[in-house]
Amino acid sequence: MVKQADLKTDRFYKAAKEEGYRSRSAFKLLQISKKFKQIKAGDAVVDLGAAPGGWSQVAHELVGDRGVVISVDLQTIEKIEDVVVLTNDITNEEETIKAIKDALVSKGRDTADVVISDAAPQMSGNKDLDQFRSFELSTAALTIAVKLLKNNGNFVTKIFQGEYYPQFYRGVKEKFQITKAYAPEASRKRSAEVYVVGKGCKG
Numbered sequence: 001m002v003k004q005a006d007l008k009t010d011r012f013y014k015a016a017k018e019e020g021y022r023s024r025s026a027f028k029l030l031q032i033s034k035k036f037k038q039i040k041a042g043d044a045v046v047d048l049g050a051a052p053g054g055w056s057q058v059a060h061e062l063v064g065d066r067g068v069v070i071s072v073d074l075q076t077i078e079k080i081e082d083v084v085v086l087t088n089d090i091t092n093e094e095e096t097i098k099a100i101k102d103a104l105v106s107k108g109r110d111t112a113d114v115v116i117s118d119a120a121p122q123m124s125g126n127k128d129l130d131q132f133r134s135f136e137l138s139t140a141a142l143t144i145a146v147k148l149l150k151n152n153g154n155f156v157t158k159i160f161q162g163e164y165y166p167q168f169y170r171g172v173k174e175k176f177q178i179t180k181a182y183a184p185e186a187s188r189k190r191s192a193e194v195y196v197v198g199k200g201c202k203g
């Protein structure tokens with residue numbers, strides 16, 4: 001849990017306020033994208049675990065007017081201009097895939113170019129349980145990505161490092177031509193989170 005006092009001195013929190021991003025996490029996606037260039041203009045991007053919407057704002061900037069962004073969360077996401085928002089549980093994979101496919105079709109697309117996920121469980125304070133729940137969410141994100149991505153599409157997901165992390169990393173490696181792990185500067189130093197990037201979906 002991040003204390004209010006820590007937020008006041010957090011430069012990414014301040015920058016997010018100044019630049020109109022809904023979350024400091026927006027800078028994590030900016031830093032991941034600067035390094036891996038996984039999102040480009042015109043792309044159709046699916047953002048899983050998207051509330052309050054910082055990543056979706058960044059994705060929308062990166063894809064531009066010709067692109068499409070579809071954002072999914074358990075919680076209601078306040079409207080973002082030109083972004084389709086869906087309220088779904090990503091662990092209910094079949095239903096979520098159907099809802100996203102319908103949204104893609106409504107925007108004239110039949111596949112996604114990029115799937116990104118910053119989904120995180122409600123923290124219980126029990127490290128093992130939180131790692132397991134993070135693994136479950138990342139696994140759901142991978143399943144959804146493989147079903148929606150075009151051949152050669154890209155994937156980014158958060159996962160908490162721990163017992164299940166090597167298994168998850170191997171799973172991404174099986175499905176993508178290039179797999180990397182990255183901790184952006186905007187991730188808090190004490191955080192166990194890491195982002196796994198898969199480039200070039202094998203289809």
Ligand SMILES: C[S@@+](CC[C@H](N)C(=O)[O-])C[C@H]1O[C@@H](n2cnc3c(N)ncnc32)[C@H](O)[C@@H]1O
Nearest residue numbers: 023025049052053054055074089090118119120
């Ligand atoms: C760290 S926040 C995402 C922040 C977001 N990337 C941003 O920049 O605003 C994690 C999100 O994952 C969502 N989440 C957790 N479990 C989920 C699930 N089963 N299905 C959909 N969303 C989920 C939470 O509701 C929460 O909004």
